[in-house]
Amino acid sequence: MELADIKKVGVVGGGTMGFGIAINFALGGYPTIIRDLSDALLQQSTKNIQASMDLFVEEELITQAEADGTLSRITTTTKLEEVATQSDFITEVIVERLKDKQVLFKTLDQLCPPHTIIVSNTSGFVMSDIGADVRRQDKIGLTHYFAPPHIVPGVEVAKGPGTTDETYNIIYDLMQKVRKIPIRVRKELPGYLLNRIQGAMGREAARLWAEGVATAEDIELGIQSTFGFRMPHEGPFLHYDLAGIWKWSADIRTRRRRGSEPSDEVAEKISERMDEGKPWFVDPNRFDEAVEKRDREYIRRLKELYRTDEK
Numbered sequence: 192m193e194l195a196d197i198k199k200v201g202v203v204g205g206g207t208m209g210f211g212i213a214i215n216f217a218l219g220g221y222p223t224i225i226r227d228l229s230d231a232l233l234q235q236s237t238k239n240i241q242a243s244m245d246l247f248v249e250e251e252l253i254t255q256a257e258a259d260g261t262l263s264r265i266t267t268t269t270k271l272e273e274v275a276t277q278s279d280f281i282t283e284v285i286v287e288r289l290k291d292k293q294v295l296f297k298t299l300d301q302l303c304p305p306h307t308i309i310v311s312n313t314s315g316f317v318m319s320d321i322g323a324d325v326r327r328q329d330k331i332g333l334t335h336y337f338a339p340p341h342i343v344p345g346v347e348v349a350k351g352p353g354t355t356d357e358t359y360n361i362i363y364d365l366m367q368k369v370r371k372i373p374i375r376v377r378k379e380l381p382g383y384l385l386n387r388i389q390g391a392m393g394r395e396a397a398r399l400w401a402e403g404v405a406t407a408e409d410i411e412l413g414i415q416s417t418f419g420f421r422m423p424h425e426g427p428f429l430h431y432d433l434a435g436i437w438k439w440s441a442d443i444r445t446r447r448r449r450g451s452e453p454s455d456e457v458a459e460k461i462s463e464r465m466d467e468g469k470p471w472f473v474d475p476n477r478f479d480e481a482v483e484k485r486d487r488e489y490i491r492r493l494k495e496l497y498r499t500d501e502k
């Protein structure tokens with residue numbers, strides 16, 4: 192099977208995430224069928240899709256012709272068999288309840304033709320659990336989107352225990368084809384990658400709020416106006432590079448990190464890497480250039496976000 196063999200896609204669950212995921216596929220040119228439990232729910236999905244298309248056109252992200260084409264490629268049904276028999280690729284986006292997802296995967300496994308790939312958008316479960324009763328272990332996987340999924344570009348892509356490289360590559364390539372940014376997650380674990388990183392910040396923010404260290408308003412303001420401001424340009428590794436931490440002497444680097452790692456094993460591994468005293472991504476010979484590029488980008492964002500009323 193190849194990416195080109197995917198001609199039609201199905202989305203099971205047309206709620207908060209499902210309607211947006213359907214938009215991605217339809218906008219990418221795929222006839223897309225959404226299944227939900229009732230006509231009323233599907234009417235709401237269609238309304239949401241229409242409103243999003245209007246917004247996309249109004250904001251000049253796409254043309255009216257593209258919006259019309261997208262809408263014409265989306266159909267809906269309450270019958271699971273229709274999605275199962277008509278789709279080469281199905282995304283499960285139903286309620287986050289393990290039993291429901293297991294039943295759905297098992298039923299789809301029985302109803303779909305053998306080549307169909309089935310993926311889940313679960314936030315917290317792993318494919319080993321969701322797909323435990325599925326025979327096509329080689330053709331299941333995870334695509335984890337971020338709300339709103341028709342706008343936020345990144346999508347985590349992960350395997351289940353039996354997913355083949357062939358299937359994985361098709362899932363990955365399909366995400367690129369519909370203009371998402373796939374992020375490879377190499378291990379199966381609850382929360383996968385990005386919700387865990389996001390969760391770490393959320394937990395600490397909740398603790399600091401509960402301890403009265405700052406108000407919710409100031410925590411939001413602080414995040415948005417400092418590292419949140421930088422984040423469109425850099426994550427923690429690029430930040431390490433561009434802040435020049437790799438140039439510090441070893442004892443200062445070590446002191447800075449002491450006590451901040453979750454385990455001795457992590458501390459040892461990261462210290463080993465840090466002890467190399469070199470950046471993760473930036474070419475040390477072009478450091479000044481990288482810093483200038485960053486600063487230009489920050490200045491543009493500063494003007495856009497905080498200096499809009501000044502001439």
Ligand SMILES: NC(=O)c1ccc[n+]([C@@H]2O[C@H](COP(=O)([O-])OP(=O)(O)OC[C@H]3O[C@@H](n4cnc5c(N)ncnc54)[C@H](O)[C@@H]3O)[C@@H](O)[C@H]2O)c1
Binds near residue numbers: 286291315
């Ligand atoms: N909301 C988010 O920000 C977010 C982000 C990433 C991942 N997710 C994950 O996406 C999934 C869906 O979340 P959501 O926020 O869209 O939930 P939601 O409740 O808005 O939508 C779920 C939809 O699935 C439908 N549904 C339930 N059982 C069904 C079935 N058997 N067949 C067809 N439709 C069925 C429901 O009627 C509902 O319309 C969950 O697994 C969630 O963890 C959510």
